[in-house]
Amino acid sequence: MADGHRDTRSIRRLEDARFLTGRGRYVDDIAEPAALHGFVLRSPHAHALIRRLDVAPAASLPGVHLVATADDLAADGLGLMPCLAAVTPLIVPPRPALAAGRVRHVGDPVCFVVADSAELAREAAERIEVEYEPLPSVVNGRAALADGAPALWDEAPGNLVYHVRRGDHAAVAEAMKDAAHIVELDVTNNRVIVVPLEPRAGIARYDAATGTMDLELTGQGLHGIRRQLAEFVFKVAPERIQLHAPDVGGGFGMKNFLYPEWILLLWAARRLKRPVRWLADRAEDFVMGAQGRDIEATARIALDATGRILALDVAMVANLGAYLSANGPGASVVAASTAQGGVYDIPVIAVDVRGALTNTVPVDAYRGAGKPEANYIVERAIEAAARVLGRDPADLRRQNLIASFPHRTAMGMAIDSGGFVANLDAAVARAPGFETRRAESRARGRLxxxxxxxxxxxxxxxxxxxxEVRFEPDGSVTIAVGTESNGQGHETSFAQIASRHLGLPIEAFHYVQADTRAVRSGAGHGGARSMHMGGAALVKAMDAALSKARQLAAHLLQASEHELDYDQGRFTVRGSDRAIDLATLAGSAQEAANLPEGMSPGLGEHVLNITDVFTFPSGCHVAEVEIDPETGAADLLRYTAVDDYGRLINPMLTEGQVQGGLAQGIGQALVEHTVYDPQSGQLLSGSLMDYALPRATDLPFFDIELVERPTDANPLGVKGSGQAGCIGAPQTVMAAVLDALRPAGVEGLEMPATPLRIWEALRAAKPGR
Structure with missing residues (x-):
């Protein structure tokens, strides 16, 4: 696509008018005059026994309504927070909403205070007397699995919670014997702190008349969170708990999960019979919001004498933190299975992954959730192999790319379509003249x-x-979808789908999401699934509604269904002037007397799209960096992406999703660095003073080409785009950094490639510089 912004599909987001004029509605904007305020007292230690806990000085303060401990929750019969990751066998240590007897990471919740104001709740929390007995801590996954490491849980001997093996290990071992070249390297996918613009927040309410708890939260995946709250924690019927989210200011995965605060808010509101609200500050989200990545891997790649890849062997350790988050092990298992091997035709692959508990914030899915980790491993391995073989890395990739479809990977994934070779060729062709620019940089003393x-x-x-599609009395159409936006533009893209499918103006549609009262079911956000899964479900719901409308139109127009044409929201009898529009049909459908025999009232339809089919977005990226060897500073000067996301609904919004993902992937590669002190377990990068995020000045203007190769996996032909940028960017940037450093003798470097790390690597390669 030459210029997505000129495509007629690229309309501006409908929701932006609301956001840009200050009419966005976020949790902290919602007035709740009678609400009390909650504050969480958190552990200052990474690992310690709670020897004494005295809440009386806080509880006696005027205006304090509740000071809760783990004993209070247990006495009320509250259950533990579950881990629902599809990993077997899996050890799940107990995780109450408040620490019971021992804290296991800095920020672990110890007490929950509810008072008349947020300030008073904080003041009361400071009066709570807690006597801790510090214990040894461990913050690195491999160190946690080593002999003699501090033990976090009796339930998890050696801090190991799962050991999963995927692929054909015997075949890989055999292929390694016949290989002309075996290249081995260690790679680390560094831990990142997730920093959405809006921190987590919630308002809980309780209706004593119905016994219903209600939680307004900044979250996604609401039906899944409700299920966990109802089934595992409060042990009530799901309809006794209602969740809804207003506008959500970013999430990137970390808002998809059940958190202790959601439990505490609902429990306190039920106990006090008053609304209770809570807003995290940034420091709280740094030590409680789920963090991402943190996988260390050793990869061995085997090639024959011509450079053809014969086998890939990967051993990984995933640092999962102190507790298992709802899907915490899921990302590392995805990295070990569905995405491993990337776009390459690798005959046999074997993966071994172990999950380790450490005294750190729990890890869960972060934009890409295992796919960035898997792609980073194979791309770094191929890059290293190219250097060992003296091959151009692009040529070695081209030789091994999957070139025909359908293709079944060594991990069992059936890739239906793609253009991997074409993507690479197009990306490389968009970045000519590099050697001239390299010479110019060298003349200025740059790499x-x-x-x-x-x-x-x-x-x-x-x-x-x-x-679900619902036809309203005023002629508008409500579309309720179980996927949930946290900034992707669903109000626009889903309305575009509906407008094209039903032939009605886009203004006719009202989009509903993230409300268990108004949306019957949904698996929420995550996995770049919204268009593939939710969009396909919407198409099926509209088709079902149109089928019903056609039947009713034929009855009212006294014609057979095959005589009817449908266009622009109207059914017409072919060859006549008889016609009826959809809004009139929707009104007529409410009266039983108007209906043909056997037809139920109303045109609205709800459809559950039963499918577990994957789609396969793909692409090739090219990055160009310049490094100042005196300071180690790396400037990203050029970035090209040629990506295939199937048929595009709104190319401009797709490009925006790619840009956001690229920014996060580049941030991980160059600046984002989560640091825990190995002795104390303290989070040293515990604020935005210490944890760097990419800024506009760190990024070039992106050169993005979107190539449409529709898939048959869903009726829209779409492939997910929300995660792709941060899947492709880290290895691309690191390849550029290492290419710049190699002439100076640097052969290896881990993310993030900060100025200090680059400076130290240069001096280690050439001492005395």
Whole structure:
């Protein structure tokens, strides 16, 4: 696509008018005059026994309504927070909403205070007397699995909670014997702190008349969170708990999960019979919001004498933190299975992954959730192999790319379509003249590098999705979808789908999401699944509604169904002037007397789209960096992406999703660095004073080409785009950095490539500089 902004599909987001004029509605904007305020007292230690806990000084303060401990929750019969990751066998240590007897990471919740104001709740929390007995801590996954490491849980000997093996280990071992070249390297996918613009917040209410708890929260995946709250924690029927989210200011995965605060808010509101609200400050989200990545891997790649890849062997350790988050192990298992091997035709693959508990914040799905980790491993391995073989990295990739479809990977994934070779060729062709620019940089004493890398996304997220179409009395159409936006533009893209399908103006549609009262079912956000799963469900719901409308139109127009044409919201009898529009049909459908025999009232339809089919977004990226060897500073000067997301609904919104993902992937590669002190377990990068995020000045203007290769996996032909940028960017940027540093003798470097790390690597390669 030459210029997505000129495509007629690229309309501006409908929701932006609300956001840009200050009419966005976020949790902290919602007035609740009678609400009390909650504050969580958190552990200052990474690992310690709670020897004494005295809440009386806080509880006696005027205006304090509740000071809760783990004993209070247990006495009320509250259950533990579950881990629902599809990993077997899996050890799940107990996780109450408040720490019971021992804290296991800095920020672990100890007490919950509810008072008349947020300030008073904080003041009361400071009066709580807690006597801790510090214990040894461990913050690194491999260190946690080593002999003699501090033990976090009796339930998890050696801090190991799962050991999963995927692929054909015997075949890989055999292929390694016949290989002309075996290249081995260690790679680390560094831990990141997730920093959405809006921190977590919630308002809980309790209706004593119905016994219903209600939670307004900044979250996604609301039906799943409700299920966990109802089934595992409060042990009530799901309809006794209602969740809804207003506008959500970013999430990137971390808002998809059950948190202790959601439990505490609902429990306190029920106990006090008053609304209770809570807003995290940034420091709280740094030590409680789920963090991402943190996988260390050793990869061995085997090639024959011509450079053809014979086998890939990967051993990984995933640092999961102190507790298992709802899907915490899921990302590392995805990295070990669906996405492993990327876009390459690798005959046999074997993966071994172990999950380790450490005294750190729990890890869960972060934009890409295992796909960035898997792609990073194979791309770094191929890059290293190219250097060992003296091959151009792009040529070695081209030789091994999957070139025909359908293709079944060594991990069992059936890739239906793609253009991997074409993506690479197009990306490289968009970045000519590099050697001239490298010479110019060298003349100024700078090091310039070019990186080329590919990616393969396995897009689906949770299987199955629901959607509903409702025709309102005022002529508008409500579309309720179980996927949930946290900034992607769903109000626009889903309305575009509905407008094209039903032939009605886009203004006719009202989009509903993230409300268990108004949306029957849904698996929420995650896995780049919204268009693939939710969009397909919406199409099926509209088709069902149109089928019903056609039947009614034929009855009212006294014609057979095959005589009817449908266009622009109207059914017409072919060859006549008889016609009826959809709004009139919807009104007529409410009266039983108007209906043909056997037809139920109303045109609205709810459809559950039962499917577990993946789609496979893919692309090739090219990055160019320049490094100042005196300071170690790396400037990203050029970035090209040629990506295939199937048929596009709104190319401009798609490009925006890619840009956001690229920014996060580049941030991980160059600046984002989560640091825990190995002795104390303290989070040293515990604020935005210490944890760097990419800024506009860190990024070039992106050169993005979107190539449409529709898939047959869903009726829209779409492939997910929300995660792809941060899947492709880290290895591309790191390839460019290493290409710049190699002439100076630096052969290896881990993310993030900060100025200090680059400076130290240069001096280690050439002492005395």
């Amino acid at each position: 310039r590098g070019l990186g080329v890398a590919c990616f393969l996304e396995t897009s689906r997220g949770a299987p199955n999705e629901g959607a």
